[in-house]
Amino acid sequence: MTQANHRPAGTAGRITVLGLGDMGSAITRVFLDHGYRTTGWNRTASKSAPLAAAGATVAATATEGVAASPLVVICLLDGTAVDEVMGSVEAAVAGKVLVNLTSGSPGQARANERWANEHGAEYLDGKIMGDPPYVGTPHVVLPFSGSRSAFATHEQTLQVLGSIAYHGTDAGMAAVEFMAQVAVAYELLIGFLHVLRLVQAEGGDVAEFAERIAGSAAAYPPLLTSMGKAVRTGDHPPDLGSLDVQAALMDDMIGHRESVGVEAVRMREVKELMERRIAGGHGAQGFSSLFELLAGRS
């Protein structure tokens, strides 16, 4: 093990980062900047050099890295890499807290926690919502889940990475949060692109239209939170007006799109759900009540 600068022995304030790619390197630098005695390991050793120059200790093997600190942060490419590296350090993880920040599914997180617990380690799963240059600022959001005691013990340390939140003892919930947040973006933005297609097909200026939508986006936060409460309680006030009124527009929405060669699959889904909900006697309720049909209720 090479140490860039000599520090007293002992493990207080010691952190190890396994994986010194773009994100792992950014995380290591933030820990160093906050005075943590940080050890780094990377499969390709050359990537460790800049971190050594910044004051990190470089571990020659992942096992050496795990042995160096009570808190081990894992930031590798994917679940396969995590499985490979964890498989190579099995004996060393006993008594450690493993914090896995690698992207992955809720199922992978739960399997990782089982593996860690079977090998005498505590496990926290975390996901990184933000890019490497912003690590260490509030702009990077990190949901965590898994061991409540491990989170309580290391919360202050993890807070240096960005805006953190604990999502409960189910190790999969950080991944659920990450996937859901990304899904909202993709669901909203693919619909937005289809609307831009509509505007363009009618000769409108898509950038000017986007500016107008951006200007009206302020109306969405209260609508989203009220719809979340409506879905939780099952009480669906007429949010965008009643379904009876909203449904009356749908044929025109679909017909217009198809008249200019723009797909209408999402509008057809909305129309079909509205009509089913109205037929079920819920025409006075709002758009949020379509959730009941998505959840398999009439």
Ligand code: FVH
């Ligand atoms: N970069 C970003 O903007 C996003 C932001 C949101 C979160 N993601 C996730 O962060 C994880 C790491 O991403 P990254 O950007 O650091 O990725 P790379 O720069 O490609 O570094 C990957 C590291 O993983 C190591 N690695 C890959 N496969 C293996 C393996 N089989 N065994 C051991 N290590 C492996 C790789 O090592 P090397 O190629 O340098 O030897 C890098 O250290 C990721 O989950 C993103 O989804 C980033």
